[in-house]
Structures are given as structure tokens and as C-alpha cells.
Amino acid sequence: MRPGRIIVKTGKALLLAAVMGGLYTYAMFQGGFVSWFLFYSVLSAVILNALFIAYPLRRLQVTRNVSRTMLSYNESMEVTLHVEKKLPFPFLFLSVEDTVPSGVEGLGQESGTIFFLSPALSLSHSYDIRGGRRGEYWFSTVMLRTGDLFGFITKEYEVDLPQPVTVLPRLRPLKRWNGLRNENQETTPSAVRMMDQSYSVAGVRDYIPGDKMTSVDWKVSARAGKLVTKEFESQEGQGHLVIIDNTIEKSRDALEERIEFAASFTDYCYKKGVPTGLGFSTGEEVLLEEESKRAHFQSIYQELAKLEPGSASFDEAVFFRQQFHGRSLLYITSVMSAQRTEELQQVLKNRNELVVAFCGHETMDEQERIRLEKLRGSGAVTAYVWMDDNAFDITS
Template identity: 30%
Template sequence: MKQQKYGKSKMAVLLIVTYVFAKFQGGFASWFLFYSSLTFFFYELLAYSLMFATLQVSRDIDRNRLQDGEELVVTVRLKRRFWFPLGWNMVVEPLPDRLAGLYEPHRQLIFPWFKREVEFRYVIPALPRGYYQLKECFVSGGDFFGFIERTKTFALRNDFLVYPSAKQITHWPAGDGNFSGTVHVSHRYSDDVAAVRGVRDYHRGDRLSQIHWRASARGLGLKTKEFEHQAVNQVLFFLDVEKEHYAGEHPQLFEMAVKLTASLVTYTSRSHYHYGFVCKQQERISIPPAHSQSHFFRVFDQLARVMPEGKDSFARIIGREALEYPQGVTLAVITPSLNKKVVAQLADLAQKGRNVHLFWVHSDPTVKQEQKQALQLLAANKVVCRSIHLREYDELQRIGGA
């Protein structure tokens, strides 16, 4: 604003000085200087008025779902309804708060001249996991001679998620190598011939694809196929996001816990298990077990957003959520804590016949005696325990088994 007022005052002073000079001096040269200044003044006035009068700024991103470590390509476009010989534009693209400490805001100097549309691209490299928003865009502009300068903020919004990277785990006996016994799914594979166990009389409401045409052709009326129920493993993942459990720990420990959860989810999805996800940061997130592509992205959306900011007791969350699922569901718990509440809760669930898998993530070079005792207590109560150090995750391929 000060720059604008200063530029206007300089132009006004220049115009007054040339006018006074022409009035007292007279002659062609002095009046030519005045009219040249007057033309120059009108140009500056138009440049000031039209700089943002019809300017439209838009931003596009090449995708809104990325993986940890990938880069994002951002395209910014500046459009005007009509051409006018403007001087320059400086576009500043602020970064989200989580990226502000990693990279500098992007600045692009543009000389539009007579162009009605200007476009440029820039890259945000090596994005860490998280949920990000690109918001306002700052555009500054000025004339050719440096007399005026204006700045305007354009309210834009582009959201994108960066998923955690997942390792290819080759082995994990989530259900002890067996299906989950009493757990059955309601859907039937109508096109699977091996799943047909017999035929029965047609009932109103049966689908056309379920009719056994060969049996019906024998003249005994319409017959419908009877299918076997398909039993599947079901895994419910509990990710510890309690803030106190990560206080004083290595800053990458939580990221490793999220990556481990993503790797286990990928394994269960590839194995055609049904899987769910539970955590509580500010709000309760409880995704019941299912298996589909949309379900996979639904879980990974939460893994991209989650942060270690939970305030509720993780042990209480496990106990409350586990009651909502039947016995055959495997409970996979990812936590850095082996405090008494967590250990007691997991041992109690195992004693009640629940299949519990504990993944204890830690960054300490040595395991303390109380932590060893906690793991031994859980193992004695038939909790499957796996200790994963921060440095061991990169080499992790198999979980359990020979």
C-alpha cells in the first residue's frame, strides 16, 4: 500500500513539474514533455486499474493420491479477459504448514506483456505421509517503470493425500493358518461352480443367475442352486495414536508404526482376508472388516491422515471396540507401549478366547527387563507377540513361521 501511494505521488509530482515548466518556459519542447508525461500518467492509471480487474487465477494438481516419497506437479494459470501491456507479475505459492520447514514457498516471476493466459508448473518433491491443503495464492504486479506495485490474495484450495509406503510381506499367519471358524460372510459366489452343493425348489425372490437350468429342464419345476457359505479370515487392526505413548520417543517411530500397519493391511488385502481399522485421534475411527478396492482406499485414507495426537486411553479403546466383533476376528495391535493397562487388556482378551497379535514397535537399542517380562506374560496368555525395532523394519519380510 505504501508503494502504491508512493508511486502515485511521484507521478503527480512529475506531471505538475512538467506542466509548470511548460507554462513558464513555453515552446514545443516543454509542452511535448508535458504531454508525454500526461500520456505516461494515463498509462500508469490504466495499469493500476486493470492489473487485477479481470485477472483469474486457478491451480491444478496432477493427482490427489500419492505415496510417501513421490512428487506432486502443480500447475498455476493466470487468465485475463482482454490484453493490456502490463509489466510483471510475481506469483507466490505458500506451502502447507507441515512442508514449510522442508521447502521454500515457490516464487515465479512472469512478464505477461500482451498475453491473455500465462501458465507455469512447479514440483513439490519427496512428500512425506500426510493430508495436505494448498490454499491461497499471492499475486503481485507492477508496471514497466517501477512506479506502482499491487498485491492481491486469491483464495484457492487443493487437497491431496500422501499414503504411507507399504512393504511386501510374504508371510503372516494372521489366523494361525486356518479360517476364522465361526465367521462366515453373507455373500455367495454365484458363478463359482465348486461352491454349489446341491439344488432346491425355486423360491420367490431367487435371482435368475441362481437357477439350475439343467435340473429345471427335467420337468420337475424350477430348481435353484444351493451354495456353500465361504469362510474367511477377518483381521481388525488397532493403531495406537495415544500422544503420551510417543512422548520422548524417536520422531520416526510413529511413522514406522503407520507403515507397518499399511504393510499388514496390504498383506491381508492381497490374501483376500476381510480387514478393518480402529483408532481414535480426535474422533473415533472404526471401519468394520470388508474386502474391496474401495475399502482398501478407505483404510489407507485414514492411515494418511492419522497423527499421534490421541488423548483417550489406548487400552480402553481396545477393550471397548473388541466387544463389537465376534470371537473369530483376529485382533492385530500396533503399539509402542507395554504399560500395565495395555498388557492387562490384551491378556484378558486372549484368556477369553480372542486371537490377539501384538506388534510392539520401539526405538531403544536394548529391551528393558520390565518390557521382557511384559512380553513373556503376554506370550504365556497365548498372545502372539512380535517385537520390531526401528532399524529392523526395512528388512522386514516375514512375520512368524519358519
């Protein structure tokens, strides 16, 4: 406590003692009803004040309930704080304030409140938050505060309630994705050919808004009493492996654009029932192998939500130094160096299909353009990605 506050509180206590002493002296000498009434009234207030500050805040049980632990971009949820008292003790006031992570936004309600002279054993306060920026965020502490009648003492107690909430990346539709192709190839890579590719049914799952009605299994839905959607298995290959450049060679905004595009492509695959995997350019191996189950896609979204820039530079990223054979790869980047071009050419030589999605190509220099054309000549499909408020527009 600061020396100034100690002096102020000491002065208030001395003033109260002087008032009590003066009233007692007045009552002793005056001896009337009014003088003793004043003395005992103030004495009762002082005793009650002592009770207010004597109740230990640590005996209160505080919990935080959230309606979900995963939020889509711009989705809201309710947070409720509960305070349980073992005795119906009416605090003069009880302030309850939650610590909201910086990555989520409030929707007008305060994250805390003040209860006045409430004898209830259970107190609660609710407020809403919204996922404004992707990431994994942690609620931390709930602060309790109370004080005495005269403002002499303020008590504080922090309750540590760690609670994670994940905000998923924003999803945007993909425009003209299935129109991409490489004129040097007789066929289009399967990562681009998903619209026309046929798939075999591998199973069913619960219907999710956004699924095509043509993929609903009506017979199983009738038996189950709810809508279920067919899950497909690719007849050609094992699906698509998405590799995202997670370095910040250009800017943090460029990385966020790549993450949003990766999440949007993953969502596109999910709705098509296409097995999808995930890897990062700074990783030494594939993070998530290709699968088509709902839980697997949720794992991809969560990994993209929590993705942070790698410590390695662009050319130090080691992912493409491992050997791939017969896989369909989508590489999402905003930079193309001579070294990375050689690594990707080796990937093509090992009979892999490769699509290079170049985000933020308005900042592309001439050397990068030449390198992308070189990859195109080696059999890769190059896609230039434009991001606007509503969608990703893709051109070849």
C-alpha cells in the same frame, strides 16, 4: 499500511507532480518542440501508469489443477496455475504465487512466476511437488501482485483455492512375517498363516503392479482385453483386524513407525487378497470392518495417512474394553502396560487370535518384556519389529 511506507509513497507522488509541473512550466516558457515532446511523453507515461493500477485484480479468474489428489510416499505430481483475463490487458507485470503446504516438497521449480507485459487472455504456470511426509495437506491461497511503472503502488489480491492432497505412509516389505508362531499353540494364528492359507475367489479387479502373476485370471483377462486379478475370500474367519496404538506415550517418531508398519501390513494383505479392517486404540469401536475391495484398502491408507495422536494416555485408550469373539487381531504398539496386558488377556479368553507387533523394541524395558512373555503364555503371538531403510524385519 505502515506509516513509513505511506510517507515514501506520498513523497514519490509529490516528486512526480513536481516533475510534471516543472516540465509543463518549461514547455510553456520555452515553447519549442522538444519541451512539449518531453511533457507529453511523460504525461502519456503517467496515464498509462494510471491504467496499470486501475485494472482490478479481482476480475482475474484463477484456478489450480493437480494431476491427482493422493500421493504415495516420495511420488511426485504436477500442479498448474491458470489465470484467465476477460480483456487482453497487458499488465506491466503480474506476479502469481501459490501457497504450497509444508508437508510436500518442491522439485526445483518455483511455485510462482512473473508475467511481463503479456496481452494473452490465458496465462499458466506449472511446477512439481513430491510427497515427503504422510498426512493430509491443503493448498490454500494464490497471491496475485502487480504495480505501476514508477513503483509508487503495489496491488495484492489473494484468491482462496482450498485443495486437499493426501500423502500416504511409506510402504516397506515385511521380512520373515510368515515365520512367526507361538510354541504354546499347535497352530499359527491366521494373521501369520496367510502365506499358506487357501482362499476362495470372491471376484476380480484390475491388475495392479506388484500383484502376483499366479493370481491373474487369464480367462477373464482374455475376454476383457486387459489384465485382471482374482480377489480372494478367506475360508477361515473374516480376515484380520489391525489395531494401531495412536497415543504418543514414547515419542512422535515411534507413532510414525507404527503407522508405517500398519500401512505395510495392510499392503501385504491387499496383495494377498485378505480382508482387512482397521481400528485405533483410542477409538471406542472398529473404524473400518474387514473387507477386501480395492476401495476399502484405499480408505485404510487414507485413514493411516491422516491419523493424528489421540488425546488419551496409553492406559486411557478404550478400544480393548469392548467385546470381541472369534476374530483375528493384529495389535501394533510400542508400549505394554500392566493394564493393557490384562485387557489383551481378556481378548484371548474370548477365543480371539492375537498377534502383538512391538515396534521400537530397542527401548523396551524389562517389565514390558515380562508382560509380552505373559501374553505369549496366554496364547498370543509376539512379534518384534525392526525398521531399516528398506524393510521391516520381524522376529518372534
